[in-house]
Amino acid sequence: MRQYVVDAFTDKVFSGNPAAVCVLDRWLEEDLMCKIALENNYSETAFCVREGDEGHYHLRWFTPGGEVNLCGHATLATSYVITRFIDPSAREVLFDTLSGLLTVKKEGDLLLMDFPSAHLKPIPVTDAMTEALGVRPVEAYIDDDMVCVLENEEQVRSCVANQELVRGLDGLLVHITARGKDQDCITRSFAPKCNVAEDPVCGRGHCHVIPFWADKLCKTELVAYQASSRGGTLYCRYAGDRISLGGYAALFSTDEILVDQGF
Numbered sequence: 001m002r003q004y005v006v007d008a009f010t011d012k013v014f015s016g017n018p019a020a021v022c023v024l025d026r027w028l029e030e031d032l033m034c035k036i037a038l039e040n041n042y043s044e045t046a047f048c049v050r051e052g053d054e055g056h057y058h059l060r061w062f063t064p065g066g067e068v069n070l071c072g073h074a075t076l077a078t079s080y081v082i083t084r085f086i087d088p089s090a091r092e093v094l095f096d097t098l099s100g101l102l103t104v105k106k107e108g109d110l111l112l113m114d115f116p117s118a119h120l121k122p123i124p125v126t127d128a129m130t131e132a133l134g135v136r137p138v139e140a141y142i143d144d145d146m147v148c149v150l151e152n153e154e155q156v157r158s159c160v161a162n163q164e165l166v167r168g169l170d171g172l173l174v175h176i177t178a179r180g181k182d183q184d185c186i187t188r189s190f191a192p193k194c195n196v197a198e199d200p201v202c203g204r205g206h207c208h209v210i211p212f213w214a215d216k217l218c219k220t221e222l223v224a225y226q227a228s229s230r231g232g233t234l235y236c237r238y239a240g241d242r243i244s245l246g247g248y249a250a251l252f253s254t255d256e257i258l259v260d261q262g263f
Contacts, residue, residue, distance in 0.1 A: 001022060001024070001256065001257045001258075001259060002022070002023070002254060002255075002256060002257075003020055003021065003022050003254070003255050003256070003257050004020070004021045004022075004077075004081045004085070004251065004253070004254050005018055005019070005020050005021075005042075005251075005252045005253045005254075005255075006018070006019055006021060006076075006077035006080050006081060006249050006250065006251055006252065007077075007249065007250045007251075007252055008072075008073035008074070008076040008077045008080070008201065008203075008232070008247060008249050009073055009076065009201040009203075009226070009232030009233060009234055009247040009248070009249075010201075010230075010231075010232050010233070010247075010248060010249070010250055011109070011248040011249075011250055012250050013250045013251075013252045014230070014252075015230045015231055015232065016073070016200065016201050016230060016231075016232040016247075016249070016250070017043065017073040017199065017200040017201035017202070017226075017230065017232055018042050018043075018200070018252060019042055019043070019044050019045065019046060019071075019073055019074040019076075019077035019078075020036075020037075020040045020042050020044075020045040020046070021045075021046045021048075021074070021077050021078045021081045022036070022045070022046070022047050022048075022257070023048055023049075023050075023057075023078075023081060023082065023086055024047060024048065024049045025049070026049060027047075027049055028047065028259070030067075032259060033045070033047055033060070033062050033067075034062055034066060034067075036062075036257065036259075037062035037063060037064055038064045040064075041064055042064075043063060043064075043073075043191070043194070043196045043199045043200065044061050044062065044063055044068070044071045044073065044074035045061075045062050045074070046059060046060070046061050046062075046071070046074040046075070046077060046078045047059070047060050047062070048060070048078055048082075048095070051096060054087065054090075055087065055090050055092060055093055055094060056093075056094045056096075057078075057082070057093065057094070057095050057096070058095070058096045058097075059075065059078060059095040059096065059097050059102070060097070060098070061074050061075075061097075063191070063194035063195060063196055064194070064195040064196065065193065065194040065195035065196070066194070067098075068098075068172070068194065068204075069097075069098040069099050069144075070097070070098070070099040070115070070116075070144075070204045070207070071203065071204055072113060072115065072202065072203010072204050072205075072206065072207070072245055073199075073200075073201055073202065073203050073232075073247075075095065075097075075102060075104065075113055075203065076104070076111050076113060076203065076245075076247050076249055077249055078093075078095075079093050079104040079106070079111050079113070079249075080111060080249035080251070083106050083111075084251070090106070091105065091106050092104070092105050092106070099115070099116055100116065102114060102115060109248055110235070110246050110247070110248060111246065111247060111248070111249065112244050112245070112246045113203065113244065113245045113246070114242055114243075114244055115203070115207050115242065115243050115244075115245055116207065116241065116242060116243070117207055117210070117211050117238070117239075117240065117241055117242060117243045118143040118144065118145070118207050118208040118211060119143055119211075120141035120142065120143050120147060120208065120211060120212060121141060121142055121143065122139070122140070122141055123140050123141060123142050123146075123170075124140070125137050125138070125139065125140045125148075126140075128165070128168065128169060129148055129169060131162065131165055132161060132162050132165035132166045132168070132169055132174070133148060133159055133161055133162075133166075133174075133176060134159060134160055134161070134162070135150060135155050135159060137149055137150055137176070138150065138151055141208075141212065142170055142171055143171075143208060144171065144172055144208075145171040145172055145173040145174065145175060145204070145205065145208050146169055146170055146171035146173070146174045146175065147175050147176075147177060147208050147209055147212060148174065148175070148176045148177070149176075149177055149178065149212070150176055150177065150178045151178065152178050152179070153178050153179070153180055153181055153186050153227075155176075155178060156176050156177065156178045156186050156187070156188055156227055157186070157188075157227050159176055159188060161174075161190050161198075163190070163192040163197055164192070166190045166192050167192040167193055172191070172193055172194070173189055173190065173191045173193070173194070173199070173202070173204065173205060174189070174190045174191075175187055175188070175189045175190075175202070175205040175208055175209055176188050176190075177209045177212070177213070179213075179217075180224075180225055182225070183222075183223045183224060183225040183233070184213055184217060184219070184222040184223050184224060185209060185210075185213045185222065185224050185225075186224070186225050186226075186227050187202070187205055187206065187209050187224065187225070187226055187227065188226065188227055188228060189202035189204075189205040189226070189228075198228055199228070200226065200228040200229070200230040200231075200232065201226040201228065201230070201231070201232030201234070201247075202226060203234070203245050203247075205226075206224055206234050206236060206243070206245055207243055207245070209224070210222060210224065210236045210238050210243055210245075211238060211243070214238035220237060220238045220239065221236070221237050221238075222236045222237075222238070223235060223236070224236055232247070233247065234246065234247055235247065
């Protein structure tokens with residue numbers, strides 16, 4: 001079985017967020033997909049199978065800790081693989097997912113993903129947040145994930161999160177964010193509940209933070225930067241219930257997975 005490793009939200013390898021991508025003729029057993037994701041130990045491994053019309057696929061995402069309902073960088077990586085290796089003439093790819101139908105359009109080398117926006121609810125800033133992050137947020141919000149707004153970019157960059165304490169906070173992931181100096185916003189994403197200490201560039205996280213910054217900055221088009229050690233840039237357009245996340249991708253490797261299921 002062919003597997004591609006793609007660095008997403010970057011135009012060069014060794015930066016952005018690596019994801020493994022497997023385009024299958026038929027589904028593997030779920031337990032095997034979990035084992036492959038754990039063996040890869042990337043924040044996500046994506047599996048997809050073509051459905052019906054050309055350009056239409058069913059897509060699933062697995063972290064080392066199990067399946068998740070939304071992942072941006074692995075969707076970007078999968079779109080890159082499909083439009084470069086599987087169907088180079090495709091300018092649009094449709095994915096059926098646990099988060100509904102997701103559309104990805106290709107504009108030159110840029111891939112634009114249409115995702116659902118999070119609907120953030122304000123929550124009180126707590127001592128538990130402060131202890132987990134080592135800095136007290138100025139605001140906090142929750143949807144599927146938690147968003148903690150910090151005072152400035154330096155606090156985001158210098159944060160050393162206590163993974164076990166982060167695990168105890170609400171939400172599947174915890175995102176910290178602040179106004180950026182050179183970009184509209186800067187963010188980091190922690191995911192110990194998925195057995196991922198820090199997601200290098202998190203599309204899912206920007207479905208949470210971009211609605212906040214679009215409202216705060218009174219603008220709908222934003223450039224976002226993920227300030228992990230690898231770093232990555234997202235070109236975002238906010239449209240209420242939907243959000244466009246754009247990014248580049250770079251191929252790192254291809255390899256063969258040897259599994260005893262007829263592949």
